[in-house]
Amino acid sequence: MISNVYRKIMVATDGSEPVRRAVERAVEIAKISGAKLYAVYVIAAGGLSIPSYPKDVGWERATLEYFRTEGEEATAYVENxxxxxxxxxxxxxLEGNPADEIVDFAEKNDIDLIVMGTLGRTGIQKFLLGSVAENVVRHAKKAVLVVRGETV
Incomplete structure (x- = not known):
């Protein structure tokens, strides 16, 4: 049965195993509703360098290329x-603050549903960036489905 409830669905991915459950749900909902799916990966701009160290353009370029490759792999998984x-x-x-970029993309592209995982980046990255899912839920004007990254 095809539904018109969701025409455009966005899944935010970081390529991690826990987020793959969110990808599975997004694909499932897109299939049921006949929606187009957007696979979005955000490179956390500003989080690539440590302020107390001198900036090394070569290092920054290599780091950006690494995250761009990681983003291509993460979105290719969704495509496949x-x-x-x-x-x-x-x-x-996209590049920027992950939560802001996800919310902005959803608004600008008239996304009906944002799907994301609860787990992904951990440790120091989570501490520095905060909970992206929590910030998206708080600020999105669109519906947000948060999928647990692990079973209970």
Missing amino acids: SGKAENIEVESVI
Whole structure:
């Protein structure tokens, strides 16, 4: 049964194993609703360098290239998952504050549903960036589905 409830679904991915459950749910909902799926990866701009160290342009460029490659791999996983279910997927790599970029992309592209995982980056990255999912839930004007990254 095809539904018009969701026409455009965005799944935020960081390529981690826990987030793959969110990808599975996004693909499932897109298949049921006939929606287009957007795979969004955000490179955390500003989080790539440590302020107390001198900036090294070569290091920053290499780091950006590393995260861009990671983003391409993460969004390719979504593309392949969607393709297996005959779902149209568009991959997008953004730079900036992850929560802000996700919310802005959803608004600018008239996304009906944002799907994200609760787990992904951990340790110092989570401490420095805060909870992206929590910030998206607090600030998004669109519906947000948060998928647990592990079973209870």
